[in-house]
Amino acid sequence: MIRDFFRVMVVNLTTGKTNIEDLPGRGEVLGGTGLAAHLFRKYGHIDRDWDDPEQPLIFAIGPLTGYFPLMSKTCCAFRSPYHNQYTESYAGGKSALSLRFADLDALVITGKARRLTALCVGSRRMETRDVEYMRGFDAIQTGRVLRKIFPGSGRRSILRIGPAGENLSAYACINVDTFRHFGRMGGGAVMGSKNLKAICILGDRGFDLPEGKAYPKLYKHIFQQLTTTEMMAKYHGLGTAVNINPLNALQSLPWKNLQQTSSPEAENISGETFADDTLLRNAACAGCPVGCIHVGFVREQFQTNNQYLYRQVGYDYEPIFACGGMLEVTEAPEVLRILDVIEKEGLDCMSTGVALAWATEALERGVISESETVVPLKWGDSETYMQAVEMLGRPVNDFYKLLAQGTMKCAKAYGGEDFACVLGQEMAGYATGEVFFVSEGLGFRHSHLDSGGYAYDQKHEDKDVQKALDFLIKDGRERIVLNCMVGCLFSRGVYKDELLAEAMESVGYGELNGSITEIGHRVQRMRWRLRLEMGYRPDKVEIPKRYTEITTWKGPLDTDYMDALRRAYAARILEMGAPEEADS
Template identity: 85%
Template sequence: MIRDFFRVMMVNLTTGKTNIIERPGRNEYLGGTGLAAKLFEEFGHVDRHWDDPEQPVIFAIGPLTGYFPLMSKTCCAFRSPYHNEYTESYAGGKSALSLRFADLDALVITGKAPRLTALCVGSRRVETRDVEYMRGFDAIATGRVLRKIFPGSGRRSIMRIGPAGENLSAYACINVDTYRHFGRMGGGTAMGVKNLKAICILGDRGFALPEGKQYPKLYKHIYKQLTTTEMMAKYHGLGTAVNVKPLSELKSLPWKNLQQTSSPKAENISGETFADDTLLRNAACAGCPVGCIHVGFVREQFQTNNQYLYRQVGYDFEPIFACGAMIEVTEASDVLRILDVIEKEGLDCMSAGVALAWATEALEKGVISEKETVVKLNWGDAETYMAAVELLGRPPNEFYRLLASGTMKCAKVYGGEDFACVLGQEMAGYATGEVFFVSEALGFRHAHLDSGGYSWDQKHEEQDVTAALDFLVDDARDRIVLNCMVGCLFSRGVYNDDLLAEAMESVGYGELHGSVSEIGDRVQRLRWRLRLQMGYRPDKVKIPKRYKEITTWKGPLDTDYLEALRSGYAARILEMGAPLKDKE
């Protein structure tokens, strides 16, 4: 039954109490990122540190989850261990559909368990298990054990952390159903600090589809666009890994800690090479007909009996950039081997790869020594990088503890800030130019997906500061609307504002407080207000020197243009996040 309120499960790990609450606001905030922000505004604490037990970890889905294709993501919101401010991360897998089948719009977890714990929730069941014996288990082994502890159907989703989350790395991730992740900004540590090793969501209840002709007709129309046009073919074919070669040709692929923006060796780790040499199969999130998940295989030989072990490892562009181009690993199989270790440790692959790229250059320049790195980091040396990943996940010394808390934090202690490739967090794989660098450095999640800054750089050679800033704000708002739903951003070419409004009406949500765009603006301002209340100062953000030294196909980076964008975007953010009373 369609309802105009949110149904939220509250779990307190300290007291063991669980209850269901109902909250209004569906027509004002839709769900997903809007719902998560409203729940954090109510249950979060702007005056307490990120690791306070009462800080919530929130998982929220949208009003179209389970009703339309690619509405397959879950929003995870928390106070980040990376910068101690409000943030979000997104993941697919089966998490969203499992929450829908559990009859929940959101799950809010507070408190801290006395011992390492696994939580299982469903519409008819809430259970915690003491799993202290699993401390130190990697994320893959944890998944195997949990599937036995909490048996279930295909509507079951298992989210878990590895050693990095237990050891409170600032960029530990949450592994979701093996091949998806809440990757950035330390969601795994937000769980780890609560002694929460895993969450199993049981979709143990059905839900009715809307009656009448409007819904099935619209569903068929959307499904056809997603499956029979060329719009989504890229994602199923080579996937986002197809970006490696074009970006290198545009001199926009960060290479060797951004010492270069292209390399003839990029061909060796291109999407085409991965497909030819490593691709085992495609997979898809629940509720998605596209199948963008590319799973490669790693083969290793046992020396004792001459037999082989095959392991399956997911890949796409960002992992290839971080664990290939950024550390100059130029064999596809070696990239997958490094990613396999990162998966087990439960680290965000982009942050881990970029951190090790900085450490390699710092060692090369004499800023640090092998006393700090333990192993001798060399460009392209996959075996050494695999060992270093384990040291990041289980720090043996102060250097790795600092590096696991963020590359720039480590650089501020040891030196090498100028070549730390950090834009709010360790950078994503685009060196397209000024607009993208400012977009990621100042953006809400410091993510390449906050807005299409990388796209603007590639399409616009003119340096129109106002037009670029308008684009960053408007495109971020449009993406926020889809993140309220919570849809896959790959589908944004299909789900425009008009279609989303029609989809909402078809499932019974016809009465919205303003247009879809106005709701996006409302949520955009709420999210910025939360971050600013926790101390974010966009006007104080600095972009490291390394970014000002690069050359793209357009030529050397224009530092004056970069600074105009940086100061202008900071002013826009401060305006969007101003307290409501200042706007009255």
């Protein structure tokens, strides 16, 4: 049923009470990222820290979720342990479709459980289970147990944390259905602070599809665009891991804590090598026909006999860059072994790899000693890195406790800020140049997906600050519209404005088509306003020295250009996030 309001379930873990609320605002925020910001404004607290029990953890979907292919993501919003400001993360798996089948536009969780708890919600259900016995369970083990506790069909989605979330690591992730994650900015720690080990979403109700010929005809057209053209073929083929060789050729591949931007050994961990030597199968998020999830296998031999244990580990470009190139681990199976431990501990793989790369260089330079690292971190030594990952998830000393709060926080305490590869959070894998570094460093959620700055660098040799700035604002706003839907950003080449308008029309939201661009503007401002109210100062952001020392395909980095763009982008952010009374 098409509705102009949002159906929101609000669960208070402290009191055990649950409310279903019908909230207006579809025409103001659409859904997804807009709905999440709207809900944080209603239920969140600007004047309280991230771990205050009453701060909300929000999961929101969009108006096209369940109706069209690749409208398969969920937006998770919270006040981040990383910087104590509003943020969001995105994940696929089955979470979005399960919320749709539960007849919910959003789930809001507040309060704190007295003991470690698992929460199960559905269209007419809210149940909590005491799972204190699961404290310390890794994320994979937790998933196995939860599937037995909360049996269900393919419409069931299981979200859980590992030890890192329980120990409040600032980059603890939320594992979604094993191979997907709310990875960045510490959503896992927010769950841990609420004594919430897991969330099971049961899609226990159906929903009607639009009547008439327009909807099935459009669905078929979009499906064909996604499956029979070359537009999405690379995501199913080698996946994003295909980026390793091209970025290496462009001298834009972060390597050895960004001491290099290319390496002759990159071929050993390329997408082609992973596919030839490790690929087991492809998987897909619910509601997606593309199948971009690439699952490799790790083989371990038992010492007592000749038998082997095989484990499945998901991979794509970002995990390979972070735990391969940044650590100079140049054997594909060894990269997967590190990723396997990261999965179990429940850490974000990008932040973990970049943090350990900084620690390795800091140890090499004598900034820290083995008394801090406990193990002798060394480039390419996967065994030692696996031990270090476990100590990040379950800190054994003050050094690992601080490193688990963020690389730059640790560098400020021990030294080595100049070579900390942090752009708001530990960097994504694109050493493409000035526009990307500014884009991620000042971006709303410090993600490579805030805008296509990495792509802009690869296509433009000019150094026009205004042109680059206009691109960042416009491209960011267009992505926000898709994040309101909430669609996979891989599909942005398919879901252009005209097609989105047609899709909205076919499911009954045609009256919103004329205002979608306006809604994108509004949501962009809403999100920035939340961050600025919580203390964000984009004009004070600094880009570490390491980024000024690199060379890309365009030559040495232009620090003047980067600084001018940084100042211009900061000014535009302050303008977009100005108080409401200044909007007119």
